[in-house]
Amino acid sequence: MSGATADLANVSWYYDPLPTNCVASWVCPAGTGVGYPDFAYCQEAEYGYKNLAVFYQACSFDCLFCQNWHFRYLSRKEDRVSAAKLAREVDKYTACVCYFGGDPTPQLPHSIRASRLMRAQNKNRILRICWETNGSMHPALLKSMVELSLSSGGCIKFDLKAWDEGLHIALCGVSNKRTLENFHLLGQYIPQRPSPPFLVASTLLVPGYVDEEEVGNIATFVAAISPDIPYVLLAFHPQFMMADLPTTSQRHAQMCLEVARAKGLNKVRIGNLHLLGAAY
Numbered sequence: 001m002s003g004a005t006a007d008l009a010n011v012s013w014y015y016d017p018l019p020t021n022c023v024a025s026w027v028c029p030a031g032t033g034v035g036y037p038d039f040a041y042c043q044e045a046e047y048g049y050k051n052l053a054v055f056y057q058a059c060s061f062d063c064l065f066c067q068n069w070h071f072r073y074l075s076r077k078e079d080r081v082s083a084a085k086l087a088r089e090v091d092k093y094t095a096c097v098c099y100f101g102g103d104p105t106p107q108l109p110h111s112i113r114a115s116r117l118m119r120a121q122n123k124n125r126i127l128r129i130c131w132e133t134n135g136s137m138h139p140a141l142l143k144s145m146v147e148l149s150l151s152s153g154g155c156i157k158f159d160l161k162a163w164d165e166g167l168h169i170a171l172c173g174v175s176n177k178r179t180l181e182n183f184h185l186l187g188q189y190i191p192q193r194p195s196p197p198f199l200v201a202s203t204l205l206v207p208g209y210v211d212e213e214e215v216g217n218i219a220t221f222v223a224a225i226s227p228d229i230p231y232v233l234l235a236f237h238p239q240f241m242m243a244d245l246p247t248t249s250q251r252h253a254q255m256c257l258e259v260a261r262a263k264g265l266n267k268v269r270i271g272n273l274h275l276l277g278a279a280y
């Protein structure tokens with residue numbers, strides 16, 4: 001992505017009725033009512049409200065298993081949208097905004113500017129700001145994300161794709177060093193708002209690559225920051241350059257779930273059960 005600015009970005013969006021299948025909906029205000037009345041509209045799931053899902057059409061990784069690879073064919077300079085226009089898409093039924101993609105990282109200043117405008121235009125009501133990301137942003141930008149998510153009741157969701165750096169480079173084309181450092185950095189903010197959870201982790205269970213050992217190492221790292229960080233294991237669906245792999249088996253998912261719990265994490269779940277394949 002070149003030429004995108006804090007004001008203009010390649011981005012599209014849609015509304016998702018709440019509660020959504022968001023990776024954190026099992027622990028967040030939208031899905032559970034946690035944080036009511038400061039950060040949630042209801043004491044249970046926020047039926048009747050919606051999420052503004054913002055899809056940034058760029059990424060800083062190049063994953064062989066990319067689940068959203070279509071973004072590569074969408075980015076056209078003439079289609080760029082201003083932060084102000086995006087901010088105007090928040091209406092009175094919008095309870096949360098989730099930036100994802102691709103990944104928000106390459107165009108993060110745009111999402112930060114849009115979020116500030118959204119918050120200013122919706123001062124006296126709940127509007128949670130959340131990010132779902134590969135976590136590779138410059139640490140200086142993390143501070144703005146933290147400020148927006150912490151104060152609004154939102155969360156930052158990091159996809160921790162692999163623990164072993166060589167494996168991460170093989171799968172995603174880049175090192176995982178900055179992602180892990182950023183995740184560690186975010187951990188220090190958890191005491192400022194332990195509930196609703198501010199930091200959430202997830203890992204895609206790629207068959208033959210992201211196994212129990214990988215998940216065990218990631219879980220150990222996350223648990224050392226806080227055993228209460230929610231951790232979601234996601235079933236793999238054959239895509240992009242890995243279209244010839246099977247889906248994650250039930251046994252693979254179950255073993256990873258058990259390992260993550262054994263490493264000390266209190267909140268672990270399999271996020272998209274319907275995608276799980278054969279028992280073995």
Ligand code: SF4
Nearest residue numbers: 022028030096098130
């Ligand atoms: S965007 Fe945030 S508040 Fe909304 S469903 Fe997802 S995690 Fe929950």
Ligand code: SF4
Nearest residue numbers: 059061063066102134
């Ligand atoms: S980080 Fe996500 S969007 Fe980016 S290449 Fe990897 S899977 Fe695709």
